[in-house]
Amino acid sequence: MERDDLIVNESYALNAKHDEAAGKQIRKKLYAVTVLLTVITIVEVFMGVAFKRNGTFTWEAIKLTFLVLTLVKAAYIVLIFMHLGDERKNLKYVVLLPYALFIMYLIFIGLYEGVSVQEGHNIFG
């Protein structure tokens, strides 16, 4: 019996093509993203070397900046390099939402647990 649960045609792959003019536009965008990612990395390294971790407000702010910059880098890689930004909305949500929810939950649980272990050390030595 012929299976009807397979999507046999390759139209999705064939539709993905573009011409030279469009390619030029795309490459321009890719080079811009390259420069951006490089600059962010250089800034991060500079910040990592220049600022001392000393528990002050400055260092806490730097730490937060690292996280934001990392997320910006990740967003550009996923949306531009991995082309998720060009995919259908429903694929975007299917990929990003479960991950975001689960990982936020995991981080919450993890840090909560870590802090209480630390408190245990402080109290009981």
Next chain:
Amino acid sequence: MAGQAEHVTKDELWGGNRSPFSVSYGKMMMWFFLVSDALTFGGLLTAYGVIRHGSSDLWPVGEQVFEALPGLHGSYPLMYVALMTFILIISSVTMVLAVEAGHRMDKKGVVKWLGLTIIGGFFFLGSQAWEWSHFIHGSGGGFQVNQPMTVAAADDAGNTYQITLDNGTWVHMTSDFGHKYEHAMEAAEEPISHDAHGGHGEHATAETHEDISTMVPEEIILNKYTLEHKDGKDLRKLVVKGDDAKKIWAAMEPGSMAFGANMHKNEYAIQQQYANFFFFVTGFHGFHVFSGVLINIIIWLMAVKGVFEKRGHYEMIEKIGLYWHFVDLVWVFVFTFFYLI
């Protein structure tokens, strides 16, 4: 564009006989695989965070542990790992250019850019091998003191501080003395043998090593990999000299000495989890890079042979591209959590 954003009605989209996501089966499955793989890495990094957060001892500082460059002496904090990050970002760019060339059915472009991606992957793997070897080898070694004491220590600028060491404080040797001591210790553990079987010729040189019982360091380094603050002053890499160094040496906890890092001991921190997490997370990532390079080579050979030209589309480049970008993505996070924060 890669997204195939053709316009279809809702009924058509969800009515069956097509992908509601407008992507092929293979590409969708690659995305699903990447989500599950991302959860694995997310779990590893979160576990690292839990251990680090819950640790009552000082955690090593990335810019103090990773400050070496191959073939150079001196301190170049984070430069090597920044270079590695840059290599990986560039190889990601060449990969996305290969994908773009594929969308134009440009076989020459695909072969060129994918080839460069493979070279970038090899560069990264080589860098990581050096990084690991440096981490395992260490620079000087450290040990724990087994009694509290107060010593005079000086910083770079020549300021002297009275530092109180607790029982169990982790201190470090200079790299010159540490390496000499490590070799002498190894030589002392293995008896000198000019055995006839050969292959152990290096032990013959053991005679030239000093007797470890008479070796005493002239300098001991405090806070080599950790950062302490006192009255707003930065107390990293303080040097203890002379009699105080001898006093610390005499108070060495037997068996606590560690050189570099392995699965049981490490010189960077009291917490062994630090080394274990480094090995496991960067190793797991390195394994991903390694398999990515292998897959890239296979696909590159297929592209050279014209398989995709015959197939009529280069979607395979897109799929392996997703995997390769994911590897870059993971490194962005590893870089932040292991080296920066």
